[in-house]
Amino acid sequence: MHFISETSSDGIVERLFTLGDITGVLWSPESGSDGAPLILSGHTGGIHKKSPGLVANAHHLVTGYGYTVAAIDAPGHGDRPRDERDQRWVAEMMAARAAGESMARIITDYNMSLAERAVPEWQATIDALQALPEIGPEAPIGYGGVTLGVAIGLVLTAVEPRIKAATFGPVFVYEALAEAARKITVPVDFTLAWDDEEIARRPGLDLFDACASAEKTLHIHPGRHNRMVGLDPDTGARFFARHLG
């Protein structure tokens, strides 16, 4: 893990890093973070590790809760080159959107491929983060994501015992995600958008149902997945505080 920049403001240290092909960012409290929980933040498809929503959420977790937050670009996102196959998927999505057609099938295929590639990248990132003295192997780890970040996070949480709690927003559900959910037993906190033209209600309810965790909650909000009404910005943070300390 190579840190390529470090800036500091409002009590938050932001460090950009690379780890092989992976590009990432680590936010931590200026006052130190020894033993504090580490939250892995999975971005939505089409955006990147430092999109405004992720940054705002990370800042809230760092300044309000003293947590460390890490985000990495998904393959072909942010600072990472997009390979030919991914370029085709993106072109197909744009064509479908221009034609007013559903992008659900394309997004599903694309997310599935990205999740397969992103899971080992997150695992390598966790290894590298745990090797940092200010994090170490004992810091409790949580994962939070929306859409693509959910697809990645479900598969990651199913196979990665170091993740002790996870928050998942709306996602296009496909069988591999339901299969991952059935393997998850740590506390999870789902959020579902109730009025989305593309991401239907029923698969979201079934995904929650499939999850094997004894402690799981589903919050349903009106609106589309990217414009949910009445979200409490502290729901996720308080969930992590209850389960990661």
Add this chain to the structure above:
Amino acid sequence: MHFISETSSDGIVERLFTLGDITGVLWSPESGSDGAPLILSGHTGGIHKKSPGLVANAHHLVTGYGYTVAAIDAPGHGDRPRDERDQRWVAEMMAARAAGESMARIITDYNMSLAERAVPEWQATIDALQALPEIGPEAPIGYGGVTLGVAIGLVLTAVEPRIKAATFGPVFVYEALAEAARKITVPVDFTLAWDDEEIARRPGLDLFDACASAEKTLHIHPGRHNRMVGLDPDTGARFFARHLG
């Protein structure tokens, strides 16, 4: 409204009152409550205004948020005599339970009758509470209830413009409740138990759906309605804080 007792401990003043046939209790911060929100607390069927869960919740709202909380006994509950008709319903419920049969139909009929009687009682109670100098007509009013308290609260909130926000737990849904929900436009916060033998999932989802509020949230938790897993004790309080100030 006649106050019949006043006790004080841990920063909370508890006053029992009567209002005609109604028996109630008012909890307020010892330090004063001028202009603080007033929360009306609706108890579950079979228990009463001072059951442990209601008391704990009221104490949390008073000491953690500075709110005033009022609860009244439903007709035939707590300190109020049970008339012959209600005695029949209770006997029917106990017989159904002893026979291992569903109590859903009996509870539905009983709740519907209790809600019709309790709504004007709550309205008279609000009148009387607003006449107290320490509450007054300007204190924002919220309502929170579980099961019977939901049946009463939905009908009350639909007809009572003084209620500005409401939290509703699990409830046996019947058509009059869906009809009430369709008239509710203030922010509402629903909680649904996902694994209840008696209170099914679908009617709870439909009730949330029916509610006309632009700002509404549904929290789904595993477990039975009286043993939900992973409840955050602050979800309701924080919801009121966002909407009542």
